[in-house]
Amino acid sequence: xxxxxxxxxxxxxxxxxxxxxxxxxxxxxxxxxxxxxxxxxxxxxxxxxxxxxxxxxxxxxxxxxxxxxxxxxxxxxxxxxxxxxxxxxxxxxxxxxxxxxxxxxxxxxxxxxxxxxxxxxxxxxxxxxxxxxxxxxxxxxxxxxxxxxxxxxxxxxxxxxxxxxxxxxxxxxxxxxxxxxxxxxxxxxxxxxxxxxxxxxxxxxxxxxxxxxxxxxxxxxxxxxxxxxxxxxxxxxxxxxxxxxxxxxxxxxxxxxxxxxxxxxxxxxxxxxxxxxxxxxxxxxxxxxxxxxxxxxxxxxxxxxxxxxxxxxxxxxxxxxxxxxxxxxxxxxxxxxxxxxxxxxxxxxxxxxxxxxxxxxxxxxxxxxxxxxxxxxxxxxxxxxxxx
Ligand code: ADP
Numbered sequence: 001x002x003x004x005x006x007x008x009x010x011x012x013x014x015x016x017x018x019x020x021x022x023x024x025x026x027x028x029x030x031x032x033x034x035x036x037x038x039x040x041x042x043x044x045x046x047x048x049x050x051x052x053x054x055x056x057x058x059x060x061x062x063x064x065x066x067x068x069x070x071x072x073x074x075x076x077x078x079x080x081x082x083x084x085x086x087x088x089x090x091x092x093x094x095x096x097x098x099x100x101x102x103x104x105x106x107x108x109x110x111x112x113x114x115x116x117x118x119x120x121x122x123x124x125x126x127x128x129x130x131x132x133x134x135x136x137x138x139x140x141x142x143x144x145x146x147x148x149x150x151x152x153x154x155x156x157x158x159x160x161x162x163x164x165x166x167x168x169x170x171x172x173x174x175x176x177x178x179x180x181x182x183x184x185x186x187x188x189x190x191x192x193x194x195x196x197x198x199x200x201x202x203x204x205x206x207x208x209x210x211x212x213x214x215x216x217x218x219x220x221x222x223x224x225x226x227x228x229x230x231x232x233x234x235x236x237x238x239x240x241x242x243x244x245x246x247x248x249x250x251x252x253x254x255x256x257x258x259x260x261x262x263x264x265x266x267x268x269x270x271x272x273x274x275x276x277x278x279x280x281x282x283x284x285x286x287x288x289x290x291x292x293x294x295x296x297x298x299x300x301x302x303x304x305x306x307x308x309x310x311x312x313x314x315x316x317x318x319x320x321x322x323x324x325x326x327x328x329x330x331x332x333x334x335x336x337x338x339x340x341x342x343x344x345x346x347x348x349x350x351x352x353x354x355x356x357x358x359x360x361x362x363x364x365x366x367x368x369x370x371x372x373x374x375x376x377x378x379x380x381x382x383x384x385x386x387x388x
Contacts, residue, residue: 041360092138139230168243356370
């Protein structure tokens with residue numbers, strides 16, 4: 001890629017991004033009916049290209065039951081993974097210019113959060129979700145700028161379950177059991193014999209690692225692995241996913257009750273000026289937002305539900321107190337908001353995918369998802385000052 005072409009493209013992106021700065025964008029994605037689900041009975045009446053979505057109350061057919069929403073974008077059920085990624089590419093690439101970006105998927109269990117963020121099980125490249133595509137895109141663009149700006153790209157993957165942070169790329173066997181010794185060997189060789197050490201060293205040399213952990217940019221104690229090729233992207237993502245799903249079978253679909261966060265760290269050195277920039281991208285697949293009836297759950301399920309409620313409502317609290325320019329932003333109230341602090345507020349850019357299950361059975365959950373999304377989409381984060 002020609003450097004001048006890249007600069008021109010950057011300028012264009014920069015102008016687009018000026019618009020984004022400080023705002024939360026909300027993109028709503030409606031998942032299709034799945035085969036074998038019986039006759040589709042949809043609540044989604046209309047999906048407009050201009051960001052309009054109309055849903056209908058299944059118990060009140062006719063005009064009275066219609067409710068209209070407007071978001072920055074609305075995807076119909078047939079939107080492809082590639083289309084979705086094309087729309088968020090400028091946001092993802094701004095990380096290479098030193099911005100902090102956070103992309104969430106919010107919605108009830110089964111609404112397509114993991115599909116959007118990761119893709120379906122065993123996804124081919126065409127079905128890759130945002131995580132694979134973003135990581136691969138950042139890696140490829142960083143390669144194309146080599147010589148002008150030299151980048152290091154590193155990845156961390158963690159899961160927050162019951163307010164505990166688990167490292168999905170850890171090779172600590174007390175925390176995670178690797179199903180295949182291949183994974184262990186891969187991580188082992190990557191971290192000890194090749195460039196993990198160099199990457200960490202580079203960050204140290206540049207004084208970035210200590211700054212990032214102090215500011216909460218890097219997840220403390222979670223291993224960071226370098227990305228040197230597309231196959232590293234695939235292997236790291238696969239290991240993280242495998243670890244997440246191993247936990248899930250053992251603990252009854254735990255993945256829908258935990259948040260998973262992929263963090264891509266980018267550090268670039270401008271070879272002409274010697275200046276260094278640092279950006280990070282948080283890609284978050286949130287726990288299911290459905291309300292659990294407390295009278296019906298006990299023990300572990302109740303504890304999980306309480307933790308999920310607490311962290312999702314803390315996320316809302318942070319967003320809304322940023323919006324109201326409050327002098328105290330309650331980042332400390334949950335592990336989730338603590339870890340994402342650098343990407344919420346200030347100059348950071350935030351995008352929320354609101355996921356909907358179109359089935360009439362999910363109407364009330366869909367309405368509460370949409371109402372949350374509606375509140376969030378009006379939020380401007382830029383002007384607020386963060387407090388510790
Ligand atoms: P969640 O992460 O919100 O619990 P999933 O991503 O697991 O939901 O989606 C539930 C099911 O719907 C999965 O089988 C998934 O493959 C399928 N699905 C979700 N979104 C889409 C889509 N846009 N196109 C095709 N299948 C989808």
